Amino acid sequence: MKTNLNKDTLILLFSIIVIACCGLLYELLIGTASSYLLGNSVEQFSLTIGAFMVSFGIGSYLTRFVQKNIIVLFFVIETLIGFFGSISIISLFYFYSVSDVYSFLVYFFIAVIGVMVGFEIPLIGRIINDIKNNFKLTLSNLFSFDYIGAMIGSVALPLFLLPYFGLIKSSILVGIGNLVVALLFGIRFRKSFSQKLLLLPIVLIFFNLFLLVGARDIQIYLEQRLYEDKIVYFEQTKYQRIVITENKEDVRLFLDGNIQFSSKDEARYHELLIHIPLALAEKKEKLKILILGGGDGLAVREMLKYSNIEKITICDLDQRMTELFRDDPKLTLLNEHSLSSPLVEVFNEDAFNFLKNSKRQWDIIIADLPDPNNESLAKLYSTSFYHYMKKNLEEKGVGVTQSTSPYHAREAFWCIFDTLKKAGFASVLPYQAEVPSFGSWGFILFSDKVLAVPQKIEIADEKLKFLSDELITSLFIFPKDTAYVKTKPNTLFEPSILTYYLESWKYY
Numbered sequence: 001m002k003t004n005l006n007k008d009t010l011i012l013l014f015s016i017i018v019i020a021c022c023g024l025l026y027e028l029l030i031g032t033a034s035s036y037l038l039g040n041s042v043e044q045f046s047l048t049i050g051a052f053m054v055s056f057g058i059g060s061y062l063t064r065f066v067q068k069n070i071i072v073l074f075f076v077i078e079t080l081i082g083f084f085g086s087i088s089i090i091s092l093f094y095f096y097s098v099s100d101v102y103s104f105l106v107y108f109f110i111a112v113i114g115v116m117v118g119f120e121i122p123l124i125g126r127i128i129n130d131i132k133n134n135f136k137l138t139l140s141n142l143f144s145f146d147y148i149g150a151m152i153g154s155v156a157l158p159l160f161l162l163p164y165f166g167l168i169k170s171s172i173l174v175g176i177g178n179l180v181v182a183l184l185f186g187i188r189f190r191k192s193f194s195q196k197l198l199l200l201p202i203v204l205i206f207f208n209l210f211l212l213v214g215a216r217d218i219q220i221y222l223e224q225r226l227y228e229d230k231i232v233y234f235e236q237t238k239y240q241r242i243v244i245t246e247n248k249e250d251v252r253l254f255l256d257g258n259i260q261f262s263s264k265d266e267a268r269y270h271e272l273l274i275h276i277p278l279a280l281a282e283k284k285e286k287l288k289i290l291i292l293g294g295g296d297g298l299a300v301r302e303m304l305k306y307s308n309i310e311k312i313t314i315c316d317l318d319q320r321m322t323e324l325f326r327d328d329p330k331l332t333l334l335n336e337h338s339l340s341s342p343l344v345e346v347f348n349e350d351a352f353n354f355l356k357n358s359k360r361q362w363d364i365i366i367a368d369l370p371d372p373n374n375e376s377l378a379k380l381y382s383t384s385f386y387h388y389m390k391k392n393l394e395e396k397g398v399g400v401t402q403s404t405s406p407y408h409a410r411e412a413f414w415c416i417f418d419t420l421k422k423a424g425f426a427s428v429l430p431y432q433a434e435v436p437s438f439g440s441w442g443f444i445l446f447s448d449k450v451l452a453v454p455q456k457i458e459i460a461d462e463k464l465k466f467l468s469d470e471l472i473t474s475l476f477i478f479p480k481d482t483a484y485v486k487t488k489p490n491t492l493f494e495p496s497i498l499t500y501y502l503e504s505w506k507y508y
C-alpha cells in the first residue's frame with residue numbers, strides 16, 4: 001500500500017488544481033456570456049458569482065449526508081460537470097435567440113454546475129484523508145491547491161482562452177478538463193466501482209472533441225441568429241467581440257453586440273464628428289489631430305480630406321480592429337485606405353492611460369469611443385478623463401466627443417455635457433442630428449476658447465454626403481424632448497453616467 005500513496009496523492013492534488021480552475025472558469029464564462037447577451041457587466045457578474053456561491057454552499061452542505069461510495073460519487077459528479085459545463089454556453093446562446101427562457105436557463109446551469117462543484121472539494125478531501133489519515137495535512141493541501149487552481153483559471157480566461165478560442169470553444173475545453181479528471185480518477189481507483197462506468201467520460205470526451213471540431217460552424221450558426229444580416233466576419237479578441245454583417249451593399253460593424261456603424265449612413269455620423277470641430281479649429285498651416293477610438297478608420301478618412309493635416313494619431317485599444325480595417329479589402333474600400341496613410345500613426349493602448357501618460361498636445365481631439373454601457377467605458381466619460389484631455393489639448397484647441405442619443409438616453413447625453421463643464425472647459429457646445437441606424441445622435445464640442453456655432457464647413461461641398469453650410473445652425477437646436485436636464489457629473493468613483501445610460505436604453 002505504501003508504494004501507491006504518492007501516486008494516489010499526486011493524482012488527487014492534480015485533480016484539485018484542475019477542478020478549482022474549471023469551477024472558477026464556469027463562473028467567468030457564464031458571467032461573460034450574460035454580459036454579452038444582456039449587457040451591464042457589473043450586474044451580470046455580480047448575480048452570476050452570487051448565485052454560484054450559494055450553489056457551492058448547498059453542494060458542500062449536502063456532502064454531510066454522503067456516508068459511502070465516495071469515490072464513485074466523485075467520479076460521477078466530475079463526469080456530469082464536464083457534460084453540463086461543456087454545453088452551457090452553446091445552450092445559453094441558442095435559447096437566448098429562440099425564446100424568453102434565458103434567465104431560467106442561466107440559473108439552471110449555475111445551480112446544477114454550482115451544486116456539483118460544491119461537492120468536489122469536500123469529497124476529494126475525504127478521499128485524501130482516508131489515504132493519508134492526516135486531517136491537518138489534508139486541509140492545508142486542499143486549500144493550497146484549490147487557490148492555485150483558481151488563480152490559474154482567473155488568468156487563463158482573459159489572457160489565453162477568450163482571445164484564442166472564444167466563449168464556445170473555451171467552455172468545451174473546460175468541460176474536457178473535468179472529464180479528464182474523471183477518467184484519470186476512474187482508472188486509478190477502478191477497483192472501487194464497475195468498469196463500465198469508465199465508458200461514460202470516454203464517450204463524453206469524444207463528444208466534446210466532436211463539438212470542438214465543429215465549434216466554428218456552431219458559433220457562426222448561433223451568432224447568425226442574433227443578427228438580421230449575414231455575418232461575414234466574427235472574432236473574439238482579447239478586449240471585445242467583433243462582428244461584421246453584410247446585406248447587399250450595407251456593411252455593419254458590431255462590438256459586443258452593439259452597432260458601431262452602417263455603411264449606408266455612417267457618412268452622416270463621421271461628417272458630424274469631424275467637420276464641425278474642424279470648422280472651429282485655429283487656422284494653421286498644419287494641424288495635429290488625435291482620434292481616440294476610431295479603429296475603423298472612417299473618422300480618419302474624413303480628416304484626410306483636409307490639406308493642412310500634419311499628423312493624425314489614433315489611439316484604439318484593440319490591435320485587431322486597426323489591423324482588420326487596415327488590411328481587409330472590403331473594409332479598406334469603406335475607409336479609403338485611410339489607415340495606410342503616411343500621415344497616420346496608430347497606438348493600440350487604453351485611451352485613459354494614453355492621455356494620462358502623454359506629454360504631447362494636439363490641436364484637435366476627437367473622442368470616437370463606444371457608448372458608456374459598462375464601467376470600463378464609463379471612465380472614458382469621466383471628469384478625470386476630460387482633465388487629461390484638457391492637459392493634452394492646445395491652448396486654443398478644440399475637442400469633440402460622440403455623446404450617445406439625446407432622445408433615447410437624454411440624461412446620459414446631458415451628463416456628458418455637465419461632466420465636461422465640471423472638468424473646467426470654458427466652452428461646451430452640444431449638437432445633434434438624425435443618423436438612421438442610431439436614431440437621434442448627439443455630439444459635444446469643448447474648448448478653452450470661446451466657441452460659437454460655426455457658419456461654414458472648411459472643405460468643398462462635393463466632398464460631403466450629408467453636411468452643408470445651410471444645415472449647420474439647425475444642428476445646435478434641441479427640441480423640448482431633448483433639451484437640457486440637470487444631471488450629476490460622471491466621476492471615476494461615482495459613475496453616474498452608467499446608471500443614466502442603462503436606465504434609458506433598457507426600454508429600446
